[in-house]
Amino acid sequence: MSILVNKDTRLAVAGITGREGSFHTLNNRAYGTNVVGGINPKKAGENVEGIPVFANWADTVAETQANTAMIFVPPPFAAASALEAAQAGVEVVIIITEGIPAHDELKLYNQVKRDHPNTRIIGPNCPGILSPGEANVGIIPASFFKPGNVGVVSRSGTLTYQIGNELAQKGFGNSSIVGIGGDPVPGSSFVDIIELFEQDEQTELIVMSGEIGGSAEEEAAEYVKHHVSKPVVGYIAGFTAPEGKQMGHAGAIVSGSAGTAKAKAEALEAAGIRVGRTPTQTAEIAMELIGAPA
Amino acid sequence: MDLLEYQGKILFGKHGLAVSDGKAVTTVEEALAAAEEVGYPVMVKAQVLIGGRGKAGGVKFAPDHEAATEHANNILGLDIKGHVTRTVWIEHASDIETEYYASVLLDRSEKRPLVMFSTEGGIDIEEVAEKTPERLIKHHVDPLIGLTKEDAIRVATDGGADADVIEGVAEALVSLYNVWIEEDATLAEINPLIITPDREVKALDAKVTLDGNADFRHPEREGLGDTANADPIEVKAKEQGVVYIKLDGNIGILGNGAGLVMSTLDVVAQHGGKPANFLDAGGGSDAAKVKQAVELILSNPDVKAVLFNIFGGITRCDEVANGLVAAFEDLKPSVPFVVRLDGTNDIKGREILEAAALPNVHAAKTMDEAAAMVAELANKES
Numbered sequence: 148m149s150i151l152v153n154k155d156t157r158l159a160v161a162g163i164t165g166r167e168g169s170f171h172t173l174n175n176r177a178y179g180t181n182v183v184g185g186i187n188p189k190k191a192g193e194n195v196e197g198i199p200v201f202a203n204w205a206d207t208v209a210e211t212q213a214n215t216a217m218i219f220v221p222p223p224f225a226a227a228s229a230l231e232a233a234q235a236g237v238e239v240v241i242i243i244t245e246g247i248p249a250h251d252e253l254k255l256y257n258q259v260k261r262d263h264p265n266t267r268i269i270g271p272n273c274p275g276i277l278s279p280g281e282a283n284v285g286i287i288p289a290s291f292f293k294p295g296n297v298g299v300v301s302r303s304g305t306l307t308y309q310i311g312n313e314l315a316q317k318g319f320g321n322s323s324i325v326g327i328g329g330d331p332v333p334g335s336s337f338v339d340i341i342e343l344f345e346q347d348e349q350t351e352l353i354v355m356s357g358e359i360g361g362s363a364e365e366e367a368a369e370y371v372k373h374h375v376s377k378p379v380v381g382y383i384a385g386f387t388a389p390e391g392k393q394m395g396h397a398g399a400i401v402s403g404s405a406g407t408a409k410a411k412a413e414a415l416e417a418a419g420i421r422v423g424r425t426p427t428q429t430a431e432i433a434m435e436l437i438g439a440p441a
Numbered sequence: 442m443d444l445l446e447y448q449g450k451i452l453f454g455k456h457g458l459a460v461s462d463g464k465a466v467t468t469v470e471e472a473l474a475a476a477e478e479v480g481y482p483v484m485v486k487a488q489v490l491i492g493g494r495g496k497a498g499g500v501k502f503a504p505d506h507e508a509a510t511e512h513a514n515n516i517l518g519l520d521i522k523g524h525v526t527r528t529v530w531i532e533h534a535s536d537i538e539t540e541y542y543a544s545v546l547l548d549r550s551e552k553r554p555l556v557m558f559s560t561e562g563g564i565d566i567e568e569v570a571e572k573t574p575e576r577l578i579k580h581h582v583d584p585l586i587g588l589t590k591e592d593a594i595r596v597a598t599d600g601g602a603d604a605d606v607i608e609g610v611a612e613a614l615v616s617l618y619n620v621w622i623e624e625d626a627t628l629a630e631i632n633p634l635i636i637t638p639d640r641e642v643k644a645l646d647a648k649v650t651l652d653g654n655a656d657f658r659h660p661e662r663e664g665l666g667d668t669a670n671a672d673p674i675e676v677k678a679k680e681q682g683v684v685y686i687k688l689d690g691n692i693g694i695l696g697n698g699a700g701l702v703m704s705t706l707d708v709v710a711q712h713g714g715k716p717a718n719f720l721d722a723g724g725g726s727d728a729a730k731v732k733q734a735v736e737l738i739l740s741n742p743d744v745k746a747v748l749f750n751i752f753g754g755i756t757r758c759d760e761v762a763n764g765l766v767a768a769f770e771d772l773k774p775s776v777p778f779v780v781r782l783d784g785t786n787d788i789k790g791r792e793i794l795e796a797a798a799l800p801n802v803h804a805a806k807t808m809d810e811a812a813a814m815v816a817e818l819a820n821k822e823s
Contacts, residue, residue: 223657248655249547250625253584256552261585274754288754288785303700308752308784309808329699331549331627358700361549384703387688387710388719391443395684395699395721397654398549403567408707425708427809 149278149323150298150343150350151239151269152180152215156282159184159207159237161228162219162244163195171219171243171286172198178283183211186228204228204235217275217284218242225271226251233259233266241284242270242334249397252332259334268334272396273326274304287324295320295440297433298344300337301356302329302363302396306384306426310356313430318440322349329358329396337367345375352378352437354429357411359385360399364411368418378436381415381422382429383408442651442666445488447530449647452624453631458616459643463532472513473506475531481505482534485512489524490667497521502534527669535643540633541602542566542577543614544648545588545621547628554582554621556593556614558600562633576601588618609642610634625655674718678737683722683730685737690715692819693738693747693776695731697722697756705750708808714816717744722756731764732771739774746819749780750808751790758782758790766797777801777818781811 152158158175162168163185173196176182184199184207191202201207204216216232218225218240225244232240240259252271259266269276275285280294286304291312297319301307304326311324325340327333337355344350353375357364364383371379386408388394390401401407412422421436423429444452450460464475465488476483487499494500499521503509509531519526540562548555559577561569570577578600582588593611602610613634621629628650635645656662668676678685684699688706692714696702699721706716718741722734738747751761761782768774780802782790791804803818805811 222654246654248625248658249627249652250584250622250655253547253552253554257584286755291784301700303698303703305696305698305752305754305756306700306704308754309701309704312752312783331547332552356700358703363549366550382704384700384707387706387716388703389686389688392686392719393653394686394703394719397652399699399703424711425809426704427807 148347148349149281150340150347151323151325152276152278152282152284154281156215156284157181157183157211157213158215158217158284159186159211159213160217160219161186161232163187163198163200164190165219168219169195175283175285178289180282180284183213204231204237208235208237214238215284216240218244220244222246222248226255229268230255230258233263238266240266240268240334241273241275242268243273243275243285245272247271247330249331252330256332256334269325270328270334272330273328274307276323276325278323279321285326287326291315292324293320296322296349296351296437297354298322298347298350298352299324299354299356300340300344301326302358303356303384306356310354310382310426310429313426314354314433317430317434319433320440322347329398331361331398336363338370341367341371341375341379345377350377352380352433354380354382354433356382356384358383358396358399359388359394359401359408360406362406365414368414368420371420372418379420380429380432380436381412381420382426383411383422442653443490444649444651444665445490445528445667446486446647447488448665449649450644452620452649453644453647456616456620456623458613458620459641461532461535461643463530465528465530467517467528469510469513469517472529472531473509476503476506476509479531479533483509483531484534485509485516486530486532487516487519487521487526488528488530489521489526489670491522491524494521499526524667524670535635535645536638537635538638539603539636541610541636542569542632543617543634544628544630545618548581551581554584554618556580556582556588556596556618558596558610558614560601566632582618587622588615590615603636606636606640606642609640613642620649625652625659626650627652674737674740681733683720683734683737686719687741688716688718690717691743691745692815693717693741693744694750695720695722695734695738695747696750697752701750701752705748705808705812708812709748709816712813712816714812714819717741727760728764728767731761732768735765735768736772739772744776745822746776746815747778748811748815749778750811751782751784753782753784753786757786758784759786759793762790762793766793766799769799776822777803779803779805779811779815779818781805781808
């Protein structure tokens, strides 16, 4: 098993005709992901290397039974496209787009939660989800990862690759790797994804990679303490980040005394979660906890 | 982006919040002309993005021309914790009877806007939240509905606002919420929100943070913020579409992806190094972009060594290597470089660097090794 994307994934992509959108969609298909359609209102009826393009999400879902959406459209239109996918009944909506206004994310989150409770939003500003050997939805370089028993959830893309690679060098593979994104209002938080890993049979260890800003790591610490039986290893980036500066991600900012890496690491440790001080050490802790993979 | 007080007040005024008449000026002459215009007594207020302006002598009361001259002279150019005052705001001084507090912010945990109100205004609100949390009213707003007048009246009442100003406070809260929504703010704060002797509700200060991701729908924002105190390298980086943040150390850092760069800074610090900057070259950096980034890093004269930490996903290591070679041809850097390339096309990238045999460029196999090497090199150089 794995979480969120797998062999049953039927992926459709908003923004499939764009440069980035087409490149990554075709990469995902080459990996084995079942890509059933794409959306561009101006290019309905055309196709991208055989993938049919539709005018909107309702048509796409009606024609292809897509159950997973990937959003690649530019920031001004991304939240609207994600909402449209939810309205069409898509269950997993993964928003790769970076640069969406916080208020758009806020309204999207609240509207989906109220009107489409069966839809799960991942991202925005995330690298997507990879379930090695099953499906890849997004921009994660799949060649570095193989199937295995470690579930990874992270706010950052490249840091995920770094940690995943450290784990891979120790022989670990992954059930799923989930990027929840670096924005202030992510559709899914650490808690949501950790809950899925806890239920997933294949996952034996959970690695969560956090960073400065907000309190999602602290909430995850509290959740793990009370609801998670599997071992969890943490990593937090941004110990050296100055106060009040946005460190690349819109959500990575220390405000006053809130959102510091130190406070997050302490909260995780207080909940019994061991925290690596470097990506390398994080992988070493994983090794100590569940031993070298067979 | 954080706004200066006067920029925030202009936004407040636009959305119907009462603020004093005032003018932003940059010279003593202009300050005096502005004082005449708004009428004495006036306040002379330093416009910098740092707390503690009053204690630093950056906020003064001027009853007349003579005092205004003295204060404007002293405050213009005043260095407040590293922020040099280039602009002062001259406003008509208000009579204050009571000081309240009001704010709207994005509660990331609840994923809702949060309206806060307290009758304990004029002091640090974190102190109020800690010592007398019952005096700080918190009200989460459904962003699909907005803050209604009825909600606002309840907040003002629960917070203990004087009965005769509850209506006025509620109106101010609704206006502040409108500022937050319509200006795409992540924070809109008034401390203090004052009540004058004739029971007018007025914003005496303004703290506003705008969401940079919404710049595309707010062309009017151009030039806002504290441009006078912005770091020139940060400004140039922004023009080039690169995220660069100046830090205090001497090791230039380039990486791809915000999380990896943050992590790189941490690991360098653990090895005893001091990062000079955060630079996220972004996904899919090509050679030209890498060269530009090297130029940015080296324009900081404190830099004694540079670390490239790349884990290629979309970014291809051969492109990064080509960019570095091009940068060396043009810029002929005098400081050592440590380069760690992993991920997409890493072998090709390493081959390019080896073939180019750049002077004083050291290859590292892992992130840890790279951090240790660059820290040692920088410490040797300084």
